Amino acid sequence: EVVVSAENVSYEYPDGTLAVKDFSAEIRDGERIVLLGPNGCGKSTLIMLLSGLVKPKTGKIRIFGVEPNRNNAEFLRRNIGVVFQNPDDFLFNPTVLEELLYTPSQLNIPYDEAVELARTHARKFGIDYLLEKPPFRLSGGEKKKVSIVCALMLDPKILFLDEPTANVDGKTRRKIVEILQKRNSTLIVATHELDIVPKIADRIILIGMDKKVKADGSLEILEDH
Numbered sequence: 001e002v003v004v005s006a007e008n009v010s011y012e013y014p015d016g017t018l019a020v021k022d023f024s025a026e027i028r029d030g031e032r033i034v035l036l037g038p039n040g041c042g043k044s045t046l047i048m049l050l051s052g053l054v055k056p057k058t059g060k061i062r063i064f065g066v067e068p069n070r071n072n073a074e075f076l077r078r079n080i081g082v083v084f085q086n087p088d089d090f091l092f093n094p095t096v097l098e099e100l101l102y103t104p105s106q107l108n109i110p111y112d113e114a115v116e117l118a119r120t121h122a123r124k125f126g127i128d129y130l131l132e133k134p135p136f137r138l139s140g141g142e143k144k145k146v147s148i149v150c151a152l153m154l155d156p157k158i159l160f161l162d163e164p165t166a167n168v169d170g171k172t173r174r175k176i177v178e179i180l181q182k183r184n185s186t187l188i189v190a191t192h193e194l195d196i197v198p199k200i201a202d203r204i205i206l207i208g209m210d211k212k213v214k215a216d217g218s219l220e221i222l223e224d225h
């Protein structure tokens with residue numbers, strides 16, 4: 001079953017920068033995909049496009065068979081988790097606990113149920129000691145962990161992560177890799193860090209500096225590039 005499809009997708013920023021060029025791919029339920037390539041090849045933009053947060057300029061994105069729009073935004077939000085590259089861009093609640101409760105509250109999940117979920121996930125991820133802290137006081141690695149827990153709160157069918165292990169220490173990195181290894185739903189990760197790829201992925205979409213897809217396949221393609 002295809003859960004995300006991209007058909008000849010291109011995206012250009014308002015200043016004219018072409019960030020994604022004629023990208024096509026079909027992503028099936030349960031696949032663990034890494035979008036791999038050098039800085040600037042369009043990985044972050046692809047995460048925004050494939051998760052439905054940004055509309056392509058040309059081409060089509062379908063998630064669970066539908067093109068993202070205002071009418072299915074809530075359904076998509078319920079079933080998709082996204083972890084952005086820079087957690088500072090979206091950690092805005094007074095405490096970490098409130099941060100974790102934000103999306104569930106938007107989706108009308110009962111408060112007590114959401115608090116229970118937040119505490120369980122926080123414990124599993126080893127961030128329970130942070131629940132009452134303001135997010136802006138956390139270290140970079142802690143912010144990253146909090147943003148991952150936020151995305152995991154409702155056990156999304158598809159989890160998107162943009163550079164999940166960039167700028168974190170070794171211990172945090174191992175924790176994040178372990179959490180990603182344990183998930184058995186669809187995973188779409190943008191990274192330029194080769195060493196985590198065999199640990200978390202079973203399929204690689206390799207993108208070049210010219211923004212073209214260089215290869216799309218199993219881990220063996222790493223040996224040829």
Ligand code: ADP
Binds near residue numbers: 018020038045
């Ligand atoms: P990656 O995540 O692979 O580093 P990005 O998707 O961030 O790549 O960027 C792809 C291209 O789009 C780059 O050339 C980058 O400079 C450009 N770009 C990214 N964000 C913007 C923006 N907001 N406005 C203009 N250009 C941008």
Ligand code: ADP
Binds near residue numbers: 136137140141142
């Ligand atoms: P890391 O190695 O993960 O980047 P830091 O050196 O930034 O860690 O932070 C170490 C500890 O200090 C963390 O537990 C963090 O919560 C705490 N901390 C960092 N900045 C502040 C701050 N401004 N106020 C209170 N605690 C802070």
